[in-house]
Amino acid sequence: MHDDPEERPLQPVSAALAWVLPGLGHMRNGEIRRGWMVMLGVLGMFLLGVLVSGVDCVDRREDFLWFLAQAGAGPLAFATDALNAFLVKSGRVGELLNTMQPDGSTVPISTFKGVGAIEGVGTLFTAMAGLMNVTAVLDALRGQRRDG
Amino acid sequence: MSMLAWMPFLQPMPGAMHWWWAWIVPMVALVSVIWKAIRLPSLDRYWREVAWMTGQVLLGMLALAVGLIVLVQWVVPLLPAD
Numbered sequence: 001m002h003d004d005p006e007e008r009p010l011q012p013v014s015a016a017l018a019w020v021l022p023g024l025g026h027m028r029n030g031e032i033r034r035g036w037m038v039m040l041g042v043l044g045m046f047l048l049g050v051l052v053s054g055v056d057c058v059d060r061r062e063d064f065l066w067f068l069a070q071a072g073a074g075p076l077a078f079a080t081d082a083l084n085a086f087l088v089k090s091g092r093v094g095e096l097l098n099t100m101q102p103d104g105s106t107v108p109i110s111t112f113k114g115v116g117a118i119e120g121v122g123t124l125f126t127a128m129a130g131l132m133n134v135t136a137v138l139d140a141l142r143g144q145r146r147d148g
Numbered sequence: 149m150s151m152l153a154w155m156p157f158l159q160p161m162p163g164a165m166h167w168w169w170a171w172i173v174p175m176v177a178l179v180s181v182i183w184k185a186i187r188l189p190s191l192d193r194y195w196r197e198v199a200w201m202t203g204q205v206l207l208g209m210l211a212l213a214v215g216l217i218v219l220v221q222w223v224v225p226l227l228p229a230d
Binding site: 114 | 155157158164165171175178179181182183184185186189194
């Protein structure tokens with residue numbers, strides 16, 4: 001019987017795979033359907049957040065604490081941050097407008113940057129996807145259940 | 149900005165700001181999809197459990213919202229000003 005997690009050997013490779021691609025760790029453990037459901041949930045939530053707010057909702061430099069949570073979704077979060085820096089923050093798409101800061105300085109901000117509640121929605125979706133994937137990684141680490 | 153000019157995944161979705169609160173529904177549903185995939189010993193009744201959890205969380209949030217409205221609109225004004 002492998003119901004008791006204490007009796008199951010830890011699966012660090014599965015945990016690593018679960019971080020690289022959500023759901024893959026469960027699939028390696030033989031829990032194929034669980035893997036698909038985790039993948040659907042994590043990738044669905046992350047991509048829905050980016051669809052609503054744009055790649056700007058993942059920003060390692062400006063929103064580092066949020067990024068800590070978003071990074072739980074794996075390399076996808078780092079790729080989204082890189083796309084944000086390469087395309088949006090550099091001005092390769094959209095326009096950069098100089099905006100006045102409270103201290104009097106001006107900072108270039110992209111016209112593609114989300115503002116207000118809608119930016120919060122994307123940030124929350126992507127951060128929640130990352131945090132939920134952390135629980136999935138820990139579950140994959142515990143190995144396969146008896147029922148699979 | 150028109151819908152035709154929208155660049156998905158790069159720009160914020162046009163019009164989404166007007167119903168930002170409605171995004172709680174897909175968020176709760178997707179959290180339930182992940183949570184039930186991890187927690188259920190067997191996936192025989194998986195989608196029913198996902199729907200049940202989604203409904204419970206949404207009803208709980210609705211109850212909290214109603215409670216806060218009652219508190220702010222009716223209870224707080226009854227308190228003495230000083």
